Amino acid sequence: SFENLVNYQEYEYKISAKDTAGNISQLSDAISGIPLSSNNLFSLEFDGLDDYVSVDDQFSILSLPSENNSRTLACWVKLNDRSEQGIIAYGTPGVEQSCGITIHQESICASFWGNDLLSTDIAPINEWVHIAFTYDQQGGVRKLYVNGQLSSEDNGWEVNTILNGSFLIGKWTSNSMFANGNIDEVSVWNRALTQQQIIDIQYASINPNENGL
Numbered sequence: 001s002f003e004n005l006v007n008y009q010e011y012e013y014k015i016s017a018k019d020t021a022g023n024i025s026q027l028s029d030a031i032s033g034i035p036l037s038s039n040n041l042f043s044l045e046f047d048g049l050d051d052y053v054s055v056d057d058q059f060s061i062l063s064l065p066s067e068n069n070s071r072t073l074a075c076w077v078k079l080n081d082r083s084e085q086g087i088i089a090y091g092t093p094g095v096e097q098s099c100g101i102t103i104h105q106e107s108i109c110a111s112f113w114g115n116d117l118l119s120t121d122i123a124p125i126n127e128w129v130h131i132a133f134t135y136d137q138q139g140g141v142r143k144l145y146v147n148g149q150l151s152s153e154d155n156g157w158e159v160n161t162i163l164n165g166s167f168l169i170g171k172w173t174s175n176s177m178f179a180n181g182n183i184d185e186v187s188v189w190n191r192a193l194t195q196q197q198i199i200d201i202q203y204a205s206i207n208p209n210e211n212g213l
Helices: 058-063 195-202
Strands: 011-013 031-033 044-047 053-056 071-079 085-091 098-104 107-111 117-122 128-136 141-146 149-154 166-169 180-189
Touching: 071 085, 071 098, 071 195, 085 180, 107 128, 107 141, 117 141, 117 149, 128 195, 166 180
Parallel strands: none
Antiparallel strands: 011 031, 044 180, 053 166, 071 128, 071 180, 085 098, 085 166, 098 107, 107 117, 128 141, 141 149
């Protein structure tokens, strides 16, 4: 075991094995890991009343996946309750013109302002949960992951997200449904990540030069 590690700082280590005769193997390839504590002092905290973050204009217009393009949205969240609330969102208010992750009907939801995809279980509260939503335009496949495990999926969709110049953290695109809890490590990709890739980004620092990020 290791002690005195810094929370949320990435460490690399290598492993070797020693047999009963005292022979020591070669070191393995480097493995990375990030200590995770339930006490996260660096996340964004939202009061459920009027707190939110908006990333505007140039970033969202140039970078966010729109119309029917493939995508992945991911984040860590620690909810205080299961009220209707937006976690991350972007797009234009209107049926199927927005895209994001919300809490809806007490479940984690990949939201489109219509034809949403809900998790099979109710949303956990008072604990950190990793959420990821993927959409693959090939086959119109939507998948919702909770803590790296596939919670729900469907196919045959054609989404139509219309950008409006903002990416929101802590509320839905209707200018309502304010988040009540903490949000951290938000990422958006212009491709549908695999389940293994989603598991990989849960506990590792994300390279800003990753393909599609």
